[in-house]
Amino acid sequence: MSGKPVLWLPRRVSDSTIARAHRNYDVIVTETDMPGTADEIVAMSAKADAMMPCHSEHFSADVVARLDPRLKIIANHSVGMDHCDIPALKARNIVVTNTPDVLSDATAELAMLLMLGAARRVVDGERLVRTGSWDSWSPAFMVGKQVSGSRLGIVGMGRVGRAFAAKARGFDMEIHYYNRSRLPEGLEKGAVFHETIESLLPVSDFLSLHCPATPDTVDLMNSRRFGLLPDGAVFVNSARGALVDETALLEAIGSGKLAGAGLDCFKTEPGGNPAFAEFNNIFMLPHIGSATAKTRDAMGFRALDNLDAFFAGETPRDAF
Structure with a gap:
């Protein structure tokens, strides 16, 4: 020894x-x-x-x-x-x-990838090219949702949330956030603080979760809260699968309430949720936020x- x-x-x-x-x-x-x-x-x-x-x-x-x-x-x-x-x-x-x-920057980078991928219909587009099915074009072809200048809601302004906000500012996004407590002005950097999630959701054209999974945050995003988002919003989760009621998310996608979702984490890991694979407007990755x-x-x-x-x-x- x-x-x-x-x-x-x-x-x-x-x-x-x-x-x-x-x-x-x-x-x-x-x-x-x-x-x-x-x-x-x-x-x-x-x-x-x-x-x-x-x-x-x-x-x-x-x-x-x-x-x-x-x-x-x-x-x-x-x-x-x-x-x-x-x-x-x-x-x-x-x-x-x-x-x-x-790992804040790496995870924030991935959240940005998820947001852009879901907004710009990456699953549809990649599949068209990869399968050789891309055989036409028109002004109505593959129209997605523009990120630049849109309103971004962030739930959880810890290290990763702030790193994501910094990257989103490069897209001229209007940043709103919910946190357990308001950030000092030097960290807030012009972001708009909301005292409740319910106040944040209606102004979130894009919503990204960056909070921990605790007994209080299990199924934080449920049917009622998805319903408070603007029609055609994009939802991103690179934090923890436990934060999302996946049945409610599927309902919001299936009804058209959400234009898309970008997910890096799931209730069941590894494996994910097979029901998500039916929707091309759900862009998924296998929990690789910190994988650089x-x-x-x-x-x-x-x-x-x-x-x-x-x-x-x-x-x-x-x-x-």
Whole structure:
């Protein structure tokens, strides 16, 4: 034994992260790169002092109750924490950290892609060209919804929401937002604050979600709230699938209330919702908001920064 703390990596993280981890830790890598099951997590807690899980590993109260006392810290390779029962982990004196800041731009970029793709009928257009079916043109051909100069509603003005707003300003969008509290003027940058979601929705030609999934935000977008959007609005979700009542979303798309939707997350992951595939005006991606090489390295390094601080006897920067 080297005397180094033992770190378990249940998923395949970036090569740079693994190389750095080997400098300070005895690393156990799960080569199959499949989500760690409850039994695997419990078994590894007797072998590892630390874990670097992703959002795919679930630390429910039942799992936490079975963890071996050897495990001291869970340094998540994610920003979202809804896969961790934080009170249960704190009760076991297990430190929990995440990786904020470093994925904001990548996720905001993807939200912009989803918004543009849904607005400009990317699914229809790509399919026409790819299948060789593009054989005509007219002024009425493939007419979509213009983003530039439109009103954008943002739910959640944290790091990602603000990064998305910054990019949307490049399209001269009029930005409105709902947040638990109003931003300081320096961060608001001319965006219009709404005290309620109900006030925000009627002025949102485009609506983008950037809030966490909590018990209070499950099905935040339901039939009533979709109904408050302007006719022909475009809906974007690059945050969490739990935020959306998918049946209500399908109804809004099917009725024509929404002109389109751009989705990177779903209630069921992996897999998504097969019913969405029936609609060409739903542009979908497989939860890849942070999937750039630069961001994956940054996430891994941020998690390792938290681990290094903990094992140096310091409070990790991103401890909950």
